[in-house]
Amino acid sequence: MTNQVLYRKWRPQKLADVVGQESVTQTLQRAVATDRISHAYLLCGPRGTGKTSTARILAKAVNCKSPIDGEPDNECHACVSISEGRALDLIEIDAASNRGIDDIRSLSDKINFAPNEFRYKVYIIDEVHMLTEQAFNALLKTLEEPPDHAIFILATTEAHKVPLTIISRCQRYDFRRIPLSAMSQKLAELCGAEGVEATEEALEILARSATGSLRDAENLLEQAVVSYGSPLQGDQIRDMLGLGGDAEALKLARHVVTKTVGEGLSTITEVSNSGADLRQLQRSVTEFLRSVMLIKSGSTDELGYSEEVTTQLRAAASGSELSHLLRAIKAFSSADMRHDSSSPLPLELA
Numbered sequence: 001m002t003n004q005v006l007y008r009k010w011r012p013q014k015l016a017d018v019v020g021q022e023s024v025t026q027t028l029q030r031a032v033a034t035d036r037i038s039h040a041y042l043l044c045g046p047r048g049t050g051k052t053s054t055a056r057i058l059a060k061a062v063n064c065k066s067p068i069d070g071e072p073d074n075e076c077h078a079c080v081s082i083s084e085g086r087a088l089d090l091i092e093i094d095a096a097s098n099r100g101i102d103d104i105r106s107l108s109d110k111i112n113f114a115p116n117e118f119r120y121k122v123y124i125i126d127e128v129h130m131l132t133e134q135a136f137n138a139l140l141k142t143l144e145e146p147p148d149h150a151i152f153i154l155a156t157t158e159a160h161k162v163p164l165t166i167i168s169r170c171q172r173y174d175f176r177r178i179p180l181s182a183m184s185q186k187l188a189e190l191c192g193a194e195g196v197e198a199t200e201e202a203l204e205i206l207a208r209s210a211t212g213s214l215r216d217a218e219n220l221l222e223q224a225v226v227s228y229g230s231p232l233q234g235d236q237i238r239d240m241l242g243l244g245g246d247a248e249a250l251k252l253a254r255h256v257v258t259k260t261v262g263e264g265l266s267t268i269t270e271v272s273n274s275g276a277d278l279r280q281l282q283r284s285v286t287e288f289l290r291s292v293m294l295i296k297s298g299s300t301d302e303l304g305y306s307e308e309v310t311t312q313l314r315a316a317a318s319g320s321e322l323s324h325l326l327r328a329i330k331a332f333s334s335a336d337m338r339h340d341s342s343s344p345l346p347l348e349l350a
């Protein structure tokens with residue numbers, strides 16, 4: 001693997017390549033294809049879900065010399081200079097570090113000048129919720145009467161902190177956490193492209209621990225490849241992430257379901273004696289119990305566990321009582337492990 005960070009190297013170059021945000025990207029693609037381009041977009045959603053990538057692709061698509069069905073061709077001068085980060089007409093501002101009135105004012109002053117070389121001047125303002133109130137007011141003035149050649153793409157992880165006056169001037173798109181299956185599939189593609197072998201289980205554990213952020217998943221994959229090379233196994237990933245206790249957590253969850261108190265307590269003692277993190281055990285057990293409850297109540301939601309684990313969870317569900325599960329989940333999720341993560345007592349009480 002090269003020294004280029006994976007998530008940069010494999011950053012999507014087309015709207016269709018953005019993982020897990022089909023409703024957003026398809027709408028944008030249609031808009032570009034039919035030349036219904038807005039002057040202000042607001043992209044909201046958790047970190048690592050593709051907002052900035054989408055903003056850059058959109059900047060290419062609207063400026064591309066020969067767009068293909070709303071997608072950039074990634075070959076013309078506009079596309080290439082944006083990909084290489086040297087386009088004069090794409091201005092990226094990180095509002096976390098340029099949040100003041102002067103930053104926005106200097107932007108508003110320059111905005112009336114025609115683009116240097118492209119059809120549109122595109123301003124991407126990342127983490128826009130960080131702007132000061134004055135800066136928002138200055139931005140609002142610009143958004144109220146944007147010149148024809150300007151497009152604003154605002155991105156934020158915290159849409160509730162963006163003033164409604166700004167939001168109402170924008171076309172809003174909500175990015176969701178990337179589903180586990182889409183994430184695992186993307187990681188498998190990356191491994192294929194990088195010549196790394198990895199078991200399905202290894203990728204599943206990586207995807208799960210990234211909680212919906214593809215950037216996190218890609219960084220974890222890179223870390224795993226650097227540490228272990230190829231092929232990647234589930235056990236290695238568990239070691240890397242400090243998840244040694246997953247098998248024990250599943251065992252404990254099954255003892256809880258079947259109310260076998262003695263065995264349950266001895267499982268906790270084993271984990272405690274092995275020096276593993278009991279808070280991790282607590283999280284995993286709670287998560288397993290929740291899955292058993294979901295299966296029990298007939299949910300068909302994607303649980304994202306391997307076939308083997310899912311089979312065990314289903315078996316546990318068939319012998320369980322819903323009311324007992326609810327009590328157990330409450331007890332385990334509220335067990336207070338904050339003060340002393342090495343004491344098994346709170347878990348034993350639960």
Ligand SMILES: [Zn+2]
Pocket residue numbers: 060063064065066067072073074075076077078079080
């Ligand atoms: Zn192009």
